[in-house]
Amino acid sequence: MFIAVKNLKKSYTTGKSKTEILKGVSLGLEKGQTGVILGPSGSGKSTLMNIIGGVDLADSGSIRVDGLELAALNDDQLTDYRRDSVGFIFQFYNLVPNLTVMENIEVVANISKAPLDMDTVLKAVGLETKKRNFPRELSGGEQQRVAIARAIVKNPKLLLCDEPTGALDYETSRSVLSLLQRINRDLGTTILMITHNTAIGDMANVVYKVRSGEIVETIRHEETTAAERIEW
Numbered sequence: 315m316f317i318a319v320k321n322l323k324k325s326y327t328t329g330k331s332k333t334e335i336l337k338g339v340s341l342g343l344e345k346g347q348t349g350v351i352l353g354p355s356g357s358g359k360s361t362l363m364n365i366i367g368g369v370d371l372a373d374s375g376s377i378r379v380d381g382l383e384l385a386a387l388n389d390d391q392l393t394d395y396r397r398d399s400v401g402f403i404f405q406f407y408n409l410v411p412n413l414t415v416m417e418n419i420e421v422v423a424n425i426s427k428a429p430l431d432m433d434t435v436l437k438a439v440g441l442e443t444k445k446r447n448f449p450r451e452l453s454g455g456e457q458q459r460v461a462i463a464r465a466i467v468k469n470p471k472l473l474l475c476d477e478p479t480g481a482l483d484y485e486t487s488r489s490v491l492s493l494l495q496r497i498n499r500d501l502g503t504t505i506l507m508i509t510h511n512t513a514i515g516d517m518a519n520v521v522y523k524v525r526s527g528e529i530v531e532t533i534r535h536e537e538t539t540a541a542e543r544i545e546w
């Protein structure tokens with residue numbers, strides 16, 4: 315298994331009250347597969363993804379990514395893991411407003427061990443002609459494509475996407491999903507994606523349904539559906 319999470323638990327304490335957010339989550343995803351985490355607001359999806367991405371720590375349990383036990387890493391090792399192995403994409407693109415498209419991507423390329431070629435990445439996301447533009451000059455879908463370019467330029471093993479189409483309209487969402495599918499196919503990047511949209515589950519090899527901090531159902535698909543053919 316590329317991602318193997320076992321009995322992961324996480325609580326947050328605010329004031330005197332302690333709330334268990336993840337109550338013993340286990341999941342597995344093979345290398346090169348796409349996994350989708352589905353579930354209502356507040357069910358713990360982002361917390362789970364943040365722990366797999368090494369930006370938050372579990373209280374207990376095992377989280378192995380490509381053979382690396384994240385629970386055993388110190389802060390410096392976790393930083394290396396995040397920098398070298400994981401690309402993050404969020405609902406709101408988090409681009410640097412006063413940097414151009416190319417500069418936003420270069421910021422990450424410059425600190426990467428083995429970055430992909432800039433022109434290849436710009437071409438992959440269809441932004442060759444916009445590389446000197448600033449984020450404010452782009453549509454939402456174009457800004458999300460810059461965020462995707464920035465996430466993939468370091469050629470991460472794992473791409474974590476938290477509601478990547480949450481702020482986009484129907485057609486733009488489909489084109490962004492299609493781009494993610496192409497990255498998965500062409501670069502072999504393993505993708506784990508959070509969504510509220512059950513239809514998007516059809517493009518995944520595995521769908522994990524989360525309710526109140528537990529995975530209540532895991533659905534494995536023999537075949538996945540092309541993003542262009544998904545309707546909602």
Ligand SMILES: Nc1ncnc2c1ncn2[C@@H]1O[C@H](COP(=O)(O)OP(=O)(O)OP(=O)(O)O)[C@@H](O)[C@H]1O
Pocket residue numbers: 326327328335353354355356357358359360361362
């Ligand atoms: N740092 C924190 N401190 C305290 N509580 C937190 C913290 N982070 C998350 N929570 C709580 O944990 C619960 C799960 O949050 P999480 O963001 O994982 O849910 P989610 O399923 O991703 O929700 P959404 O779909 O709305 O993004 C929420 O009730 C949230 O308030």
